[in-house]
Amino acid sequence: MTKLTDTQTLILTRASARPGNLALPLPEGLRGAAAKMAIGRMTKLGFIEEVEANLRRNEPLWRETGDGYGTTLIATEAGLDAIGIDPVVAKTMAALRDAKPEVIAAAQRPGTKQAQLIAMLQEQEGATIAEIAEATSWQHHSIRGAISGSLKKKLGLTVTSEKLAERGRVYRLAGHVGATIR
Template sequence: MTKLTDTQTLILTRASARPGNLALPLPEGLHGAAAKMAVGRMIKLGWLEEVESNLRRKQPLWRETGDGHGTTLIATDAGLDAIGIDPVVVRTMAALRDAKPEAIAAAQRPGTKQAQLIAMLERPEGATIAEIAEATGWKHHSIRGAISGALKNKLGLNVTSEKVKDRARVYSLKSG
């Protein structure tokens, strides 16, 4: 497996947080021959892909191809995988969120307690605070804070709760 440089990691992480996994704009200070070399290597490794830019949506241009056309750069599934982000999770989170695309990258690093919390809330039966505490080792107030702050406010997810007979309050993650 190829080890990523700091620049490659930064480009891919930022791309994972943008709509459509756009890799542009590149990090500040990366331009000219250095940018061309870094991007060329990432394309060769299959981490970035050059695609036609949608000028009507004002997508940033990587290079012009003539006649008012140009290309932009997007992170590929292999690129997201290289930084430890599951591409399926990125697409799922993008479908669930109403806004805040910059939060996707941090939202679902595999194996984190936040990822575990989201998985528990996505189950058909949802999860209670006690169940989440047992699975994550978090205190009850930390769980409520994560649901309110990280999931609802930061990520814009639709977390609902309801009192279920013979069970404590159940929290669920609903799409839409």
């Protein structure tokens, strides 16, 4: 089994949350030679496929092929399987895009600590660093890093916090209070 980089995992996870498993747009900051290298490797592994773009639906272009035609990138069933997402589940979830797509994609991988963290932050009462540490066995600095790095920067989620007299600092996903995805 091929070990995926963080970038490859992010591309496939985002693709699984988009209609038609579109892999574009790529993560912010991934451009030029680095983008070509990442996509080239994923194509070689069979995780990404280059297909004709439907310009009527304004699908993003990977490259132009001339005469007003171009190609886009989609995640293949092998790509979805590589990140632990059943392709049938991904197709079913494509119809449920009212919630933030990245949250749905992360929730599709039950049992991961990131999915557990997201679920805890989606609860109405939110979660403290100590509660998350107890549930995940992560160190406090790792939790803060996951919130600021994985959730805020990579997935683009808004995490709020407030200090409560009885519990201390409580973290929640903004806009997802009480909307737990299971």
